Amino acid sequence: MSGSDRAPGPDFSAAVLHDLGAGVITTDPDSRITSVNPWAEELLGRSAGDMIGQDAHDLLHRRADGSRVPREQCALTRPLRESGVTEQGSDEYLLRADGTPVPVIWASTPLRLKGGRAGSVAVFHDFSLHRSATEQAAAHTAALEELTARLHLVADISSVLMTGVSTSGSMRRLLRLLVPGMGAWAAVDVCAEHSTALERITVRSAHHRRTSRLKGTLPPPEERTRQALARALNSDRPTRLTAAELRENPDAPLAATHGTLFERLGGDFAVVVPLRTRQRPYGLLTVAREGAPHSDAEAAVLADIGRRVALVMDNARLYHEQRNVAETMQRQLLAPLPQVDHLRMAARYRPAQRAMEIGGDWYDAFLLGDGVMALVIGDVVGHDLKAAAHMAEVRNMLRALAWDHCEPPSLIMRRLDEAVTNTSDAPMATIVFARVEGPEGGPWRLHWVNAGHPPPLLITREGNTRFLQGGHGPLIGMSATLHLGLSWPDASEELPPESTLLLYTDGLVESRNRPIDLGMATLRHHAGVLARRPAGDTVDDFCEALLERIAPSGDDAALLALRLPAAGAGTADDPFPTPPPQSSHSPAAPDRAAPGSLQERPPVEDPSRGFREE
Missing domain, CATH: 3.30.450.20 (PAS domain)
Incomplete structure (x- = not known):
């Protein structure tokens, strides 16, 4: 073998x-x-x-x-x-x-x-080496999944905070993302204006629906609580709370502000996150959970969310401050309406949907030295504070020229064009400048020029409408600048008794989703319908209803409406009662007096006799 x-x-x-x-x-x-x-x-x-x-x-x-x-x-x-x-x-x-x-x-x-x-x-x-490698890989995977979930949470919260809703609305949506994912309940307290107290603006619980009773201004803190609140508000790190500590020691820091939350909503542990920027504190975000406290990583995520919330609150504060400044400036630039004879006027201004809410649109109405009512509607190029400043320049120049020179509107426009070109850095502007002439009781006549602006709309008592297309000339700031030698032809139109004259800017008839031709047709239709309403409707009612129907958006929009009285109104044998006084509703600042607001004015038989021909 x-x-x-x-x-x-x-x-x-x-x-x-x-x-x-x-x-x-x-x-x-x-x-x-x-x-x-x-x-x-x-x-x-x-x-x-x-x-x-x-x-x-x-x-x-x-x-x-x-x-x-x-x-x-x-x-x-x-x-x-x-x-x-x-x-x-x-x-x-x-x-x-x-x-x-x-x-x-x-x-x-x-x-x-x-x-x-x-x-x-x-x-x-x-198997320990292989098992520990597997467990380590699983731990890494779990950590990555947890990190991804937190990144998604922070992204969702950032998206919520960037929306244009109010602060309280944003906080409610924020808590919907945090509860129950990060805790059993959460609350947001903000610092009250001009006070050391806190206001609880929203509370959300995973187990309790009725949380509205927990909202509202918190009681004024005692000295001990005030110091604890100040530390929590101004700290760079979250403050940790336990329900057991607050139950056993009612005098513990933050017990006065957070003890009721634990008592009503339950929970064992909470993280109190300061909502603050470098400049100031805005409040506290509290997130509580049951069983185990938040980990250091979770507390860090909540702290990051708190910083984001504070930045949004800071931006909202700056936005409101800028808006208030812009609104105050705009109201100081817009003119109160004078009351002359039986003429009745109404004006409206809708700012652009931007943070500063101010632009180059304006209206004006004032009594001239020769007893004639002047009406103006204009728009300076631009949509910011600079445009508003240029608008004020052009408006004041026009006022001064119209008061100082008893001339036809065409000559006033020529002087304005030269003045804007040679004494101002204002860009081009569109303007309608008109004189409403006639004795009290009528007949009334409109003399005007149009420097590149949408035409005035005349609406009769019966609802017939017509754009006044005459008087068109170049924009202000173009002819003299380019040495074109252009002029503005004078136009004239009789104003029927009880008719309405509407001056407006292009923001009323033009938008990104609507061409100006369609907008003007829409304006004409609605104005005619509204003119046929009962006689009790005032010119203010007319303006309000017109804005409600057209709903301008995007650009600034200004309008000025003049309602003519009935024939013979205001004369010695006038059988009609005195009409109601001029509406107090005005976009202008309430403490400003209307220029040339007179109940009686010099008789005007033939205003053209006072024109000094050049």
Whole structure:
């Protein structure tokens, strides 16, 4: 028999088991250890002598925490007890001699000799390195998922805070994102204006619907509470609270402001985040949860949210301050309406939908030195404070020229064009300048020029409408600048009794989604419909209804409406009662007096006699 035909001897089997690279333990049918290879001795920290003869399950099989596994649940000995087939897995632990459980990847199979069960063979390997790598990867994945979720939360919150809703509305939407994701309940307290008190503007709970009673101005703090609030408001880090501390010590810092929240809404722990910028504190954001406190990472996320909220509040404060400045400036620039004879006027101004809410549109109405009523509507190029300043320049120049020179409107426009070109850096402007001439009781006549502006609209008592297309000339600031020698033709039109004359800027008839031709047709239609309303409607009612129907948006919009009286109104034999006084509703500042507001004016028989021809 050749060497290759000889069967391996016992030494060969021993060598294989010795160098297998895995632990091997054999047991008899009663689960007692009969042999152990050197790898098993090394992995378990036990000698073969200490293990042979011992019950393998009782000696070695444990849970991850080191506690014993009931024999009936032992997967390693199941091939002996039940299945008779090979079992394997990676969720079992074997006990080392030093008392530490070792995770193993294993396989156990019945051992058969001469057709009968002779025990079992268990092969196992230390799974701790692979397991810890897997657990570390899982931990990294979980951390990335948690970080991604927080980034999404911060992004969603940033989106909510950037919307144009009010501060209280933004805070309500903010708490909907934080509860229940970051806590069981949350509240926002803001510093009250001109006071040291806090106002709780919104509260949200995952378990309680009725939280409105918790909102409102908080009671004035005592000295101890005031100091604690000041520290929380001006701190760079969140303040941590526990419900147990506030229950056991009612005098604890912030107990007066937050004890009621814990009492009504529950929760065990809370993080109080300051809402502050470098310039000033704006309030507190409180987020509470049950069971375990917020982790440092969660507190850091809430602190970042608090900084974002404070920046939004700071921007809102600056926006309102700028808006108030702009509104005050605009009202100082707009003119109050004079009251002359039985003429009735109304004016409206709708600012552009921008932060400064101010622009170059204006109207004006004033009594001239010769007793004639002057009407103006204009628009200087631009939509900001600079445009408003230029508008004031042009308006005041026109006022001065019209008062000082008793001339036809065309000559006033020529003088204005030269003055704007040579004494001002104002850009071009469109203007309608008109004189309303006639004695009290009528008849009335309109003399006007139009420097590139939308034409006036005349609406009769019966609802007939007509744009006054005459008097058109170049924009102010163009002819003299370019030395074009252009002029403005005078136009004249009789104003029927009880008719309405409407002057307006292009913001009323033009927008991004509506061309000016369609806007003018819409204006003409609605003005005609409104003119046919009952006689009790005033010119103020007319303006309000017209703005409501047209709803201008985007650009500034100004309008000035003049309502003519009935024929003979105001004369000695006038059978009609005195009309109501001029409306007090005006876009102008309320403490400003209307220029030339006279109940009686010099008689005007033929104003043209006073014109000085050039």
